[in-house]
Amino acid sequence: MTAGSPPPAAPAATSPSEPARLVGEDATAALMLGDDALILSHRLAEWTGHAPALEEDVALANISLDLLGQARTLFSLVGNEDELAFLREERAFHNIQLVEQPNGDFAHTIARQLYFSVAQEIRWTAVAGSPDCPTPIRELAAKAVKETAYHRDHAWEWTLRLGDGTDESRTRMRRGIEVMWRHTGELFVPIPGLPLDEPALRAQWLTALETVLAAATLTLPEGPDADAWTAGGGRQGVHTESFGFLLAEMQHLHRSHPGATW
Amino acid sequence: MVTPRTAPPDDATLRAAAATVPDPELPVLTLAELGVLRELRIDRPTDQDDTSSHPPDAPPAARVRVRVDITPTYTGCPALETMATDLETALRQAGATEVTVRTVLSPAWSTDDITVEGRHKLSAAGIAPPRPTGHAEGGPVGLTLTIRCPRCGSTDTTLLSRFSSTACKALRRCDTCREPFDHVKEL
Numbered sequence: 080m081t082a083g084s085p086p087p088a089a090p091a092a093t094s095p096s097e098p099a100r101l102v103g104e105d106a107t108a109a110l111m112l113g114d115d116a117l118i119l120s121h122r123l124a125e126w127t128g129h130a131p132a133l134e135e136d137v138a139l140a141n142i143s144l145d146l147l148g149q150a151r152t153l154f155s156l157v158g159n160e161d162e163l164a165f166l167r168e169e170r171a172f173h174n175i176q177l178v179e180q181p182n183g184d185f186a187h188t189i190a191r192q193l194y195f196s197v198a199q200e201i202r203w204t205a206v207a208g209s210p211d212c213p214t215p216i217r218e219l220a221a222k223a224v225k226e227t228a229y230h231r232d233h234a235w236e237w238t239l240r241l242g243d244g245t246d247e248s249r250t251r252m253r254r255g256i257e258v259m260w261r262h263t264g265e266l267f268v269p270i271p272g273l274p275l276d277e278p279a280l281r282a283q284w285l286t287a288l289e290t291v292l293a294a295a296t297l298t299l300p301e302g303p304d305a306d307a308w309t310a311g312g313g314r315q316g317v318h319t320e321s322f323g324f325l326l327a328e329m330q331h332l333h334r335s336h337p338g339a340t341w
Numbered sequence: 342m343v344t345p346r347t348a349p350p351d352d353a354t355l356r357a358a359a360a361t362v363p364d365p366e367l368p369v370l371t372l373a374e375l376g377v378l379r380e381l382r383i384d385r386p387t388d389q390d391d392t393s394s395h396p397p398d399a400p401p402a403a404r405v406r407v408r409v410d411i412t413p414t415y416t417g418c419p420a421l422e423t424m425a426t427d428l429e430t431a432l433r434q435a436g437a438t439e440v441t442v443r444t445v446l447s448p449a450w451s452t453d454d455i456t457v458e459g460r461h462k463l464s465a466a467g468i469a470p471p472r473p474t475g476h477a478e479g480g481p482v483g484l485t486l487t488i489r490c491p492r493c494g495s496t497d498t499t500l501l502s503r504f505s506s507t508a509c510k511a512l513r514r515c516d517t518c519r520e521p522f523d524h525v526k527e528l
Contacts, residue, residue: 134502134512141504148417152446222449223416225528229503 101156105213107173108272110163111314112216113153114174117164118322119195120146121329122182131185138233142192145226152219165333169323170316175265179313179322183255186241186248190255192234197287198266200227201280211274235291242295249296256292257300264305265312349403350436352383358435359409365423366507369466372411372424376454379410379445383437406439407432412450414528415508452509452528467491469498469513469524488524490515498522 101109123143130136154160177195182188203224206212212220241252267281285299292299305312333339359381360373372378384406409428413421425442432440452471455463460470472486487496495517503526505512511526 134504137506137512138502138504141508144417144419144508145415146417148413148415152416218447218449219416222413222446225449225451226415226508229526233503 100158101213101215104272105216106157106272108213108270109153109156109216111173111270113150113157113163114172115178115195115199116146116153117150118172118174118325119178119191120144120150121325122178122180122191123188125182126188135185139188142230142233145223145230149219149223153216156215161333165330169318169326172313172318172322172326173316174313175262175268176313176319176322177259177262177265179318179325180259180262181321183258184251186251186255187258188255189234189237189241190252190259192230193238193256193288193291194259194263194266196227196230196234197291198280198284200224200231201283201287202275203227205275205280206273209273209275213272216273238291238297239295242292242297252295253297256297257302260300260302260304261306262304264303265314268312268314270314349385349405355383355405355407355432355435355437356381358431359407359428362424362427362431365420365427367463367466367468369462370455370459372428374456374459374462375414376456376459377411377414377424377450378428379412381410382408403438405437406441407437408441408443410443410445412445414450416446417508450528452525455525463525464491467522468510469522471525471527474527488513490518490520491522492520493518 100106120143123139123146126139127136127143130139150164151160154163157163177191180187180191182191203220206220207217207224209217238252241248243249244252266284267277269275269277288299359378360371362372362378364370364372364375364377367375386404386406409432411421411424411428421444425444428442429440451474453474455471463470469488469491472488488498489496490498493515495515497516498513499516500511501514501521502512504510505523509525509528510523512521513524514521
């Protein structure tokens, strides 16, 4: 696949054992959701060996692995997994900017997890229950929503513990919630191929967040949820500064040794 | 490679071969007991109905084609490829000439798919089995049962982390015998 090219317009030749490929808007939807999962998976994997406690190291790696599984399933509906993950240029990635944000301190990561996993659980639930969404994506959604519930629970528990904790942990959690907030505007931008009631999903998301933040003695930030200078956003292939560095680290091995196996 | 055999294996032999393949990460359980072995179809094509994938070294009469469906416990389960390889090896050793392993997602796997025998084996291996999820449609409402320590049987146990050595397990500690243990968390 040429770097930067749009999803394939016609089905690729498949052997009888491979599932049929998605095309058009359905492929775009799979790619967008797959990119969200892959990039957040990579960010969480950066914590491996660096988390504040061994249990947390294992937890973040497990969540990362779940997301990687989602990404692989979605990419395999569109084309070759490795080519899609390792051979696309920055502008060809359609993930929202929230998931590419650097890990920051632990509270920043938890804030990103809270915003994303609450939204993802709501989205997978809606996709799984909507007959208008492509069947292979619905099947994945029905599977993934059960795992995502554990991700949401993990972020939820940490938000309570940090927010309603010491002065230091509360300050850091509040900062994380504020810093990540300006990247949440894309979470409920309509995705081609997934005809869902996005404003209703966003309302559910806000209610859930207000509940957990109130219990954590915090409040939802009041500022804009998108930066004026982002000019569109991740869904259009426009990314923030740190994304290029993330791709360089994620892709360099595959690009240096094409087709390598072990 | 095909081992020369006097007679092709019967269906029961092939099913038994697939049913006894252990899970790569929880080897005390078989794939069947874990509930990830979904379907197994056996057909014995003759040259009339299929000539496309005829292995050159197998006489037509001995052709036994097995198609297996497996489902991942978690979407990111890294053991899936090993499961497919192990199934293929076991079925070929049992006399299958052609094995196809397919991954299916729907219906999504649940810990309720672990058999009663599988739960006993988990417990015996020091891993607390999952509680019923109560997802069964029209069934009774699920109760929140306590999780017993698989070592001393105490119900006084505490969650340490929802994520443990593999994606499907949580880490707990028994407050009676103080031993940490894995618990296959409900999904």
